[in-house]
Amino acid sequence: MELDERKLTILRAIIQNYLETGEPVGSRTISKYTDLNLSSATIRNEMSDLEEMGYIIQPHTSAGRIPTDKGYRLYVDMLMQDKQAEMDNLRIELNAKSEKLDSILKEAAKVIAVNTNYASMITAPRYRKHRIKFLQLTQVDPESLLTVIILDGNIVKNNLIHVEEDLTQETLLKLNLMLNTFLQGLDLQEINASVIQKIRTESGGYSSLISEILDVIATSMESEEVEAYTSGSTNIFKYPELNDSERASGLLNALEEKKQLTELMYQEGDSDRGIQVYIGDESPLEATKECSVVTATYHIEEGVYGKIGIIGPRRMDYEKVVGTLKRLMSELDQIFKKDKQ
Amino acid sequence: MELDERKLTILRAIIQNYLETGEPVGSRTISKYTDLNLSSATIRNEMSDLEEMGYIIQPHTSAGRIPTDKGYRLYVDMLMQDKQAEMDNLRIELNAKSEKLDSILKEAAKVIAVNTNYASMITAPRYRKHRIKFLQLTQVDPESLLTVIILDGNIVKNNLIHVEEDLTQETLLKLNLMLNTFLQGLDLQEINASVIQKIRTESGGYSSLISEILDVIATSMESEEVEAYTSGSTNIFKYPELNDSERASGLLNALEEKKQLTELMYQEGDSDRGIQVYIGDESPLEATKECSVVTATYHIEEGVYGKIGIIGPRRMDYEKVVGTLKRLMSELDQIFKKDKQ
DNA sequence: TGTTAGCACTCATATTGTTTGAGTGCTAAT
DNA sequence: ATTAGCACTCAAACAATATGAGTGCTAACA
Numbered sequence: 001m002e003l004d005e006r007k008l009t010i011l012r013a014i015i016q017n018y019l020e021t022g023e024p025v026g027s028r029t030i031s032k033y034t035d036l037n038l039s040s041a042t043i044r045n046e047m048s049d050l051e052e053m054g055y056i057i058q059p060h061t062s063a064g065r066i067p068t069d070k071g072y073r074l075y076v077d078m079l080m081q082d083k084q085a086e087m088d089n090l091r092i093e094l095n096a097k098s099e100k101l102d103s104i105l106k107e108a109a110k111v112i113a114v115n116t117n118y119a120s121m122i123t124a125p126r127y128r129k130h131r132i133k134f135l136q137l138t139q140v141d142p143e144s145l146l147t148v149i150i151l152d153g154n155i156v157k158n159n160l161i162h163v164e165e166d167l168t169q170e171t172l173l174k175l176n177l178m179l180n181t182f183l184q185g186l187d188l189q190e191i192n193a194s195v196i197q198k199i200r201t202e203s204g205g206y207s208s209l210i211s212e213i214l215d216v217i218a219t220s221m222e223s224e225e226v227e228a229y230t231s232g233s234t235n236i237f238k239y240p241e242l243n244d245s246e247r248a249s250g251l252l253n254a255l256e257e258k259k260q261l262t263e264l265m266y267q268e269g270d271s272d273r274g275i276q277v278y279i280g281d282e283s284p285l286e287a288t289k290e291c292s293v294v295t296a297t298y299h300i301e302e303g304v305y306g307k308i309g310i311i312g313p314r315r316m317d318y319e320k321v322v323g324t325l326k327r328l329m330s331e332l333d334q335i336f337k338k339d340k341q
Numbered sequence: 342m343e344l345d346e347r348k349l350t351i352l353r354a355i356i357q358n359y360l361e362t363g364e365p366v367g368s369r370t371i372s373k374y375t376d377l378n379l380s381s382a383t384i385r386n387e388m389s390d391l392e393e394m395g396y397i398i399q400p401h402t403s404a405g406r407i408p409t410d411k412g413y414r415l416y417v418d419m420l421m422q423d424k425q426a427e428m429d430n431l432r433i434e435l436n437a438k439s440e441k442l443d444s445i446l447k448e449a450a451k452v453i454a455v456n457t458n459y460a461s462m463i464t465a466p467r468y469r470k471h472r473i474k475f476l477q478l479t480q481v482d483p484e485s486l487l488t489v490i491i492l493d494g495n496i497v498k499n500n501l502i503h504v505e506e507d508l509t510q511e512t513l514l515k516l517n518l519m520l521n522t523f524l525q526g527l528d529l530q531e532i533n534a535s536v537i538q539k540i541r542t543e544s545g546g547y548s549s550l551i552s553e554i555l556d557v558i559a560t561s562m563e564s565e566e567v568e569a570y571t572s573g574s575t576n577i578f579k580y581p582e583l584n585d586s587e588r589a590s591g592l593l594n595a596l597e598e599k600k601q602l603t604e605l606m607y608q609e610g611d612s613d614r615g616i617q618v619y620i621g622d623e624s625p626l627e628a629t630k631e632c633s634v635v636t637a638t639y640h641i642e643e644g645v646y647g648k649i650g651i652i653g654p655r656r657m658d659y660e661k662v663v664g665t666l667k668r669l670m671s672e673l674d675q676i677f678k679k680d681k682q
Numbered sequence: 683t684g685t686t687a688g689c690a691c692t693c694a695t696a697t698t699g700t701t702t703g704a705g706t707g708c709t710a711a712t
Numbered sequence: 713a714t715t716a717g718c719a720c721t722c723a724a725a726c727a728a729t730a731t732g733a734g735t736g737c738t739a740a741c742a
Binding site: 038039040041042045059060061062063 | 713714715716717720721722723
Binding site for chain 2: 100133134136138140141144146148150154156158159160230231232233234237243245248249252253256
């Protein structure tokens, strides 16, 4: 059987109607909804065909039709081809007060959630390989030493170390110089035994201190727990089909744990395939089998990127979601570009 | 009417039974449950009295009784008097891998949530008045300057500032020295116009840089958004009485926003009254009117403390909750003490 | 005087049956 | 190829009924 123009029109009409109402849509509705001027009976025949082809389904014998995942998929693919979703009058404004990355991200997650009425999650950029850009030890008070580690992309990490021995200003300077000399530009793998050995001999003593510093560096760099922020998790209560306590609980749990979702978003790794849509069962995550997940990638610099995800019901307003995401991306890009120059 | 020993026993039995089952408890149940060896009829009489006194209530004419807030209050107060909740065999173990404050707190929230099966929230310690302990500017690369600000209690804040002018190592040293001289030990209020004026004249030029630095300092210090972490929000689905979507949504929202809850926890400010219990309407928060909130305070050093909160249904297992909190407190105390020495 | 047995009464909940209406599939006519 | 008409299905809404846990009250009892 062939999926001709008319069938497509009807399918689109069914889906759009279902997106709005969340109720199965019947033939009479479509007969009036579209400008095809066809009677409900004709529509019924077409619907019957569409069902046979697997794009729609009846939840029970005498109900209207609802789209299957396959139907949604077709619809979304058509949407995506539609050139760019015209930048409409969405007012997305990031109130990035401070320029701190984390507050920008939190704000971004919130903006998305508020604008779309779905749940959102955003991850901090993940670096392929962290490299040390700069290192500094500073004596804060007689007992504590502050270590500041700056990684590629200006990620700043700091830790306080307790020290017993009193270090002179001079020693510190020497240590700083030495550490930077040996470690600058290295990633975690490259800090191997031989490098460490060199540092040890070079430093002459302070062995326990050095160990502690290296420890701190290691944990700072390997911290592969990507930071992630969620917003609007309670939006899911707005959609009756997610509203039973079992599902809601599972979903909220996923949003709280973040880990699984992060994996999902990063699963196709480095690819910058722009916007990805997972409809229902297409998602590998148990918790989101009844949902759709839309993910997008934002870039900070070459090879440094983070992800945004939107989670909502299957019948999410894909057009709006994709539009909103695109807007936000360009907004983020601008912020980071400004940040760079 | 008098609240004699027997009435108390019966009340306690009612509450305990209700805590377990969540169902209204009838006279026959109590008659068998307690070792008072009284018939259900007698119990009925007593219950009638207890109801008149306002400790219990019938949800509808022919149902068993459930405790009122007043009843819970009495029960909780009795509990609290019971010396210390004997340190039972709760296995609370903080896997504080890193010694970073935030990961300790996240872990603590999780431990609480897992152990009690309620939702938990923990706030990072709030300082009465932040004072500057130490300041440092460092050139990271030709365009960016790292400012590290260490506040009382070793809170480290850092920011990157973009600079156009190229600063010599010397200038930086001078600026560092100067800033520390003028600002060390001050809180935000004390950094007034006259101090700023002095810094400006002393620095000779770099006016825009100085402004930027002062800005950064101000935002770092006033950031009165107390960090807060939640865990186990989805536990609330385990209690049918909170499980309708309206309530659940409100609660989860409160847990997501965190702000209101933080205010609740800090509302009696500095007082270290140990463990506080808000039962139902006693809480000023709309979202938690159907819940109980138990809060506790942990101390890092004199005047520096944070809060932990547990949110669950009215019929929460107060005994367990209080016990768990006490355990956790001592655990935290130890960690921070070790951290100090 | 406190306790108990007995009984009529209440009312939420569960069960069952009935009605309604949206929606379908099929067939015959256009 | 399209449409009108009709019988059929079934979820959802509603009503009527049964069930049973639990109460309050009274009268008997220790």
